[in-house]
Amino acid sequence: MNAIILSALLGVVMMFSGIITNNKSVLKYIAAVGLLLLIAANLLDTYALFKININTHGLLSFEKFGLYFNTLAFGATFIYVCLSGRDVEKAGINVAEYFALIFFVLCGVSILSGFNGLLMLFLGIEILSIPLYILTGADKRNLKSNEASLKYFLMGSFTTGIMLMGIALFYGATGSFALEAPPVIPTMGGINPSFLQVAGLLLLFVAMAFKVSAAPFHFWTPDVYDGAPSVFTSFMATVVKAAGFIAFIRLFQNQSIVLGPSWKIILSFVIIATLLIGNITAVFQQSVKRMLAYSSIAQAGFMLFALFAGNDLSREGIILYSVAYSLATIGIFAVLIKMSDYTFDGFNGLAKKQPVLAFTTTIFLLSLAGIPLTAGFFAKYYMLAAVIKEGGALWLVIIALFFAAVSVYYYFKVIQAMYFKEGEAETTEITGGFKAGLVLLAALVVLVGPWPSIILNWFYF
Amino acid sequence: MEQVLLLLILLPLIGALVTAFSGNYAKHVALFSSIVSLALTTAIVCNFIPDASTQFVVHYPWIGELGIDFHIGIDGISIITVILTNVLVPLIILAGYKHDYRSQNALFALILFMQSGLLVVFTALDAFLFYIGWEAALIPIYFICAVWGGKDRIKVNMKFFVYTIAGSLFMLLGIIYLYLQNPANNFDIQAFYNLNLDEAQQGWIFWAFFIAFAIKMPIFPFHTWQPDAYEQSPTATTMVLSGVMVKMGIFAVIKWLLPFFPAAADKYAQIIIILSVTGMLYASLIAIRQDDIKRLIAYSSIAHIGLMSATLFTNSRVGLEGVMIQMFNHGVNVIGLWIVADTIEQQLGTRKFSDLGGLAQKAPTLAIMLLVMAFANIALPLTNAFIGEFLMFNGLFSYNIWIAAIAGISIILAAVYTLNMVQKVFYGNTTAVTANATDISGNVKLALVVLVLVVIALGVYPQPMIDLTKDTVGATMAGK
Numbered sequence: 001m002n003a004i005i006l007s008a009l010l011g012v013v014m015m016f017s018g019i020i021t022n023n024k025s026v027l028k029y030i031a032a033v034g035l036l037l038l039i040a041a042n043l044l045d046t047y048a049l050f051k052i053n054i055n056t057h058g059l060l061s062f063e064k065f066g067l068y069f070n071t072l073a074f075g076a077t078f079i080y081v082c083l084s085g086r087d088v089e090k091a092g093i094n095v096a097e098y099f100a101l102i103f104f105v106l107c108g109v110s111i112l113s114g115f116n117g118l119l120m121l122f123l124g125i126e127i128l129s130i131p132l133y134i135l136t137g138a139d140k141r142n143l144k145s146n147e148a149s150l151k152y153f154l155m156g157s158f159t160t161g162i163m164l165m166g167i168a169l170f171y172g173a174t175g176s177f178a179l180e181a182p183p184v185i186p187t188m189g190g191i192n193p194s195f196l197q198v199a200g201l202l203l204l205f206v207a208m209a210f211k212v213s214a215a216p217f218h219f220w221t222p223d224v225y226d227g228a229p230s231v232f233t234s235f236m237a238t239v240v241k242a243a244g245f246i247a248f249i250r251l252f253q254n255q256s257i258v259l260g261p262s263w264k265i266i267l268s269f270v271i272i273a274t275l276l277i278g279n280i281t282a283v284f285q286q287s288v289k290r291m292l293a294y295s296s297i298a299q300a301g302f303m304l305f306a307l308f309a310g311n312d313l314s315r316e317g318i319i320l321y322s323v324a325y326s327l328a329t330i331g332i333f334a335v336l337i338k339m340s341d342y343t344f345d346g347f348n349g350l351a352k353k354q355p356v357l358a359f360t361t362t363i364f365l366l367s368l369a370g371i372p373l374t375a376g377f378f379a380k381y382y383m384l385a386a387v388i389k390e391g392g393a394l395w396l397v398i399i400a401l402f403f404a405a406v407s408v409y410y411y412f413k414v415i416q417a418m419y420f421k422e423g424e425a426e427t428t429e430i431t432g433g434f435k436a437g438l439v440l441l442a443a444l445v446v447l448v449g450p451w452p453s454i455i456l457n458w459f460y461f
Numbered sequence: 462m463e464q465v466l467l468l469l470i471l472l473p474l475i476g477a478l479v480t481a482f483s484g485n486y487a488k489h490v491a492l493f494s495s496i497v498s499l500a501l502t503t504a505i506v507c508n509f510i511p512d513a514s515t516q517f518v519v520h521y522p523w524i525g526e527l528g529i530d531f532h533i534g535i536d537g538i539s540i541i542t543v544i545l546t547n548v549l550v551p552l553i554i555l556a557g558y559k560h561d562y563r564s565q566n567a568l569f570a571l572i573l574f575m576q577s578g579l580l581v582v583f584t585a586l587d588a589f590l591f592y593i594g595w596e597a598a599l600i601p602i603y604f605i606c607a608v609w610g611g612k613d614r615i616k617v618n619m620k621f622f623v624y625t626i627a628g629s630l631f632m633l634l635g636i637i638y639l640y641l642q643n644p645a646n647n648f649d650i651q652a653f654y655n656l657n658l659d660e661a662q663q664g665w666i667f668w669a670f671f672i673a674f675a676i677k678m679p680i681f682p683f684h685t686w687q688p689d690a691y692e693q694s695p696t697a698t699t700m701v702l703s704g705v706m707v708k709m710g711i712f713a714v715i716k717w718l719l720p721f722f723p724a725a726a727d728k729y730a731q732i733i734i735i736l737s738v739t740g741m742l743y744a745s746l747i748a749i750r751q752d753d754i755k756r757l758i759a760y761s762s763i764a765h766i767g768l769m770s771a772t773l774f775t776n777s778r779v780g781l782e783g784v785m786i787q788m789f790n791h792g793v794n795v796i797g798l799w800i801v802a803d804t805i806e807q808q809l810g811t812r813k814f815s816d817l818g819g820l821a822q823k824a825p826t827l828a829i830m831l832l833v834m835a836f837a838n839i840a841l842p843l844t845n846a847f848i849g850e851f852l853m854f855n856g857l858f859s860y861n862i863w864i865a866a867i868a869g870i871s872i873i874l875a876a877v878y879t880l881n882m883v884q885k886v887f888y889g890n891t892t893a894v895t896a897n898a899t900d901i902s903g904n905v906k907l908a909l910v911v912l913v914l915v916v917i918a919l920g921v922y923p924q925p926m927i928d929l930t931k932d933t934v935g936a937t938m939a940g941k
Contacts, residue, residue: 366600371596371600372592372593372596372597373593373596373597381633381637384633384634384637385637385640385641388634388637388638388641389641394634394638397634398631398634401627401630401631401633401634402627404626404630405623405626405627405630406623408622408623409619409623412619412622416607416615416619419604419607419608420607420608420614420615421615450524450593451524452524453524453525453526456526
């Protein structure tokens with residue numbers, strides 16, 4: 001509860017600090033300090049040292065898994081603000097508001113990691129989404145940014161409608177918003193879901209699939225990711241996406257049995273479509289930013305494995321995957337923002353001009369591709385191991401492996417451009433601090449690689 | 462003394478780090494590091510007791526909750542590959558001395574890094590560690606080929622890389638499956654040996670592993686990446702690829718495939734042997750038609766590896782001993798051929814037979830060296846390859862006379878293309894290109910002399926090498 005209250009308060013504080021000071025870098029520091037406070041408050045909650053108790057009548061429940069995810073999400077945001085804070089300042093004129101919106105998003109994240117009823121799911125999703133619609137359109141004078149914002153808003157609102165419909169049907173069937181496991185009625189041969197409940201859950205599935213940009217509900221992703229100011233794309237593609245997955249898993253961990261065997265069939269269809277569309281389309285992109293948008297769809301395909309397996313291994317796996325994917329993506333976007341030209345050719349010869357940027361980007365790309373000794377490897381490993389452990393879906397794992405090999409191709413295209421092609425990669429001004437930040441982030445990625453227990457052991461403390 | 466193997470793996474890593482930051486002295490540092498590794502290897506070999514046990518074991522927990530351990534050790538099979546790696550790396554660095562590679566510190570650091578990865582592969586006793594080493598050895602190759610390679614390097618390299626990554630992902634799938642079958646919940650090789658899977662289970666994981674290894678070796682029809690990659694890579698990498706890297710595949714089949722899936726290995730032996738023999742003949746025939754020294758050696762290498770992989774599945778102890786010896790010998794011979802090819806290309810700027818000729822008049826020492834290497838490539842008696850090929854054919858013969866006879870044709874073909882190359886490059890009249898050629902000197906001569914000595918020494922007296930491996934080979938066969 002600490003995190004939800006504090007993040008909302010900090011959002012308000014950020015808004016008013018815009019009145020007090022016009023100095024943009026001061027705002028950035030306030031945001032960074034705010035995030036550290038948020039992490040501290042959440043840790044106090046996790047270890048039950050100080051927690052605000054409000055009776056939510058079972059709508060919210062805070063267990064370790066969700067709280068730990070909060071810490072990681074706030075940590076990732078902190079890294080993001082440290083690395084790209086300067087670029088947030090450049091995204092538009094209302095800097096204080098951007099930081100305020102980011103805090104509101106984090107409020108949504110903390111609700112999504114702790115919701116226990118559909119009402120809270122809905123609130124969380126909306127609190128998360130509405131600031132994102134605004135951030136997408138932050139570059140007001142850019143037509144593409146406006147288009148992306150409008151598209152995102154319209155599609156998002158439509159999905160909200162679908163989600164509400166699903167919630168209504170679910171409520172109609174069960175008479176409750178609670179997400180408890182459905183009662184087993186032995187005389188009826190196990191559980192006996194009503195038609196309304198199944199329909200409601202399917203609608204909820206569609207809405208969540210939209211939020212995490214799983215195919216075939218992914219169509220907004222490339223345009224929105226491409227059109228939004230890069231610095232906000234970075235945030236959307238990492239923290240927000242991971243939170244979407246946590247919510248997705250929480251929603252279906254008890255409910256998937258309602259759908260019976262068709263649950264796995266539907267899900268495997270979505271997984272294959274997501275992997276196929278994400279990976280194959282990414283191969284043909286000319287712009288690194290669009291490639292990353294499609295690759296984020298492809299990565300979502302892998303993250304859906306956690307939903308598919310639904311066991312202990314996959315719960316650890318989704319945390320590790322979120323961290324590995326977020327760290328690498330934040331790093332790549334931080335570099336991308338500095339590039340003058342977002343196409344692959346724009347990266348030509350970066351290794352000569354900016355060896356530090358090129359080297360760290362290589363590490364981030366290796367991690368995204370899941371090469372051993374980087375964080376991304378164990379992330380993928382946990383996902384695959386979780387599904388193999390569940391059994392009966394080896395063919396799905398084989399398809400995923402095939403697409404993992406495909407993904408190597410487009411990630412390495414960037415490495416090729418940086419190292420093996422001649423060119424004059426133009427960047428905006430790079431400060432020493434930025435480079436140091438990138439190196440630290442890359443070091444973290446390499447550290448989590450052989451020792452994933454750095455992230456996972458906290459589960460048991 | 463117990464931790465000596467850990468030191469052996471860490472040494473090249475430290476060497477790589479120092480090399481990376483030593484600018485123009487990089488090659489000296491790299492050579493020094495590799496020679497220290499060689500000295501350490503010699504010490505290990507001297508203290509190695511040639512029986513079937515695993516020695517110099519180092520065992521630390523690594524990722525506890527997944528049951529992954531850092532667990533390494535040497536037995537009679539891995540000692541051959543460890544010697545091979547640590548003998549060849551100094552020679553490869555020595556042969557690269559004359560080259561004027563740009564940012565040579567990065568190049569030599571990557572080679573040393575790869576050496577470390579290879580040693581992990583060859584000594585790992587934990588399936589997960591094995592996989593990590595397998596990939597870690599691959600990444601440096603990618604960067605070396607792509608930065609210092611020929612003009613088609615980017616395309617060729619991508620093919621090679623995606624090919625091998627796809628293969629090793631299948632191996633990972635197999636490893637995870639075995640892990641989940643293992644009641645002890647770890648990746649220990651001994652536990653995997655004792656799994657006793659039923660035939661149906663063995664069937665498909667056998668292929669998951671085999672595809673990874675077959676791509677690495679490579680076995681027909683997974684070989685298409687190889688000639689291009691050899692041709693486009695800088696010679697230092699080509700040497701590592703053909704001298705050591707392809708042995709990863711052979712080694713892995715002996716240690717990580719046959720003992721895991723004995724039933725499946727028997728069941729599918731025929732398919733694999735026929736594929737391998739087809740590949741031998743196919744590669745030999747193509748080699749005859751080549752006009753480029755590098756491509757010729759590449760195809761000849763495919764043919765030799767084909768014989769090894771065919772023998773692996775004949776279930777014959779003699780044959781397996783032959784493979785063990787030949788792994789080492791093929792590494793030595795092919796490196797010799799590469800050094801010659803590289804010397805010619807460096808000096809004359811071409812690798813085409815049609816441009817060359819009469820080189821023996823201008824460079825007699827080089828010609829003698831090449832001739833010895835060529836004889837070894839054909840496996841003439843008294844060269845090192847003879848005993849290995851003899852034992853392998855022995856094994857193949859006991860499996861099926863007809864297959865052995867067909868495979869035997871490739872020996873004749875080997876003589877045809879190898880001698881054809883010697884004749885076209887070194888004899889006949891000099892051409893415009895070779896008119897001003899000079900003989901070899903210095904480092905290249907040193908490297909070649911060492912190799913020729915090894916070729917002859919092991920050709921005359923191969924017993925020590927057989928002694929090193931025979932007990933472990935026997936145990937492996939008995940374990941099946």
